Amino acid sequence: SYGLTQPPSVSVSPGQTASITCSGDPLEDNYASWYLQKPGQSPLLVIYEDSKRPSGIPGRFSGSSSGDTVTLTISGTQAVDEADYYCQTWDSDNVVFGGGTKLTVL
Amino acid sequence: EVQLVESGGGLVHPGGSLRLSCAASGFTFSRYYMSWVRQAPGKGLEWVANMDQDGNEKHYVDSVKGRFIISRDNAKNSLYLQMNSLRAEDAAVYYCTRVFDYNSRDHWGQGTLVTVSS
Numbered sequence: 001s002y003g004l005t006q007p008p009s010v011s012v013s014p015g016q017t018a019s020i021t022c023s024g025d026p027l028e029d030n031y032a033s034w035y036l037q038k039p040g041q042s043p044l045l046v047i048y049e050d051s052k053r054p055s056g057i058p059g060r061f062s063g064s065s066s067g068d069t070v071t072l073t074i075s076g077t078q079a080v081d082e083a084d085y086y087c088q089t090w091d092s093d094n095v096v097f098g099g100g101t102k103l104t105v106l
Numbered sequence: 107e108v109q110l111v112e113s114g115g116g117l118v119h120p121g122g123s124l125r126l127s128c129a130a131s132g133f134t135f136s137r138y139y140m141s142w143v144r145q146a147p148g149k150g151l152e153w154v155a156n157m158d159q160d161g162n163e164k165h166y167v168d169s170v171k172g173r174f175i176i177s178r179d180n181a182k183n184s185l186y187l188q189m190n191s192l193r194a195e196d197a198a199v200y201y202c203t204r205v206f207d208y209n210s211r212d213h214w215g216q217g218t219l220v221t222v223s224s
Contacts, residue, residue, distance in 0.1 A: 031209070035211070054212060088209075088211075094153070095209060
């Protein structure tokens, strides 16, 4: 199996730091991407190649990698960051997504 | 501005067929891998298929192999997904995506809904 494991939910207070982890064997050898998805919207790429930010993505989003685990960190979390977050990588010819993490800002 | 616009979704009976289309604009379509990703109602994202720039390399998730066919027409800047022998579990919003560096998906369409029901 080459699934990616994410916590189903993470809660954070406004202004604090949120961390979402993603674990799985393929991450040992391949880069990860992170997407956020708000209700009724298409996913949006926020991190690629483990730690790079596409243009237009705020600097409070960052990514890191260690072994078979990657982490998405949101510093100074804002209410607008409340969304579902998905990690994604690949294994051979297959692309795999994590199950998603619901980030609640309260 | 990069735009991906899907069409072709709808209601289909189990065992039926449907062809999804994705019209791309705002970039040189022929230079990019393209992909379909789906999302069942209330569920997470699931990769469906990838295709390289020339259409020579295609890959599918195991659950659709032998039933779905990804294709493209670079002259029309369009990506397609022919879906045959549809099952209830294929019901989802299907997104067309552009594949960026190292298999990331940097642009997504708005999605088209496929409902499989008798």
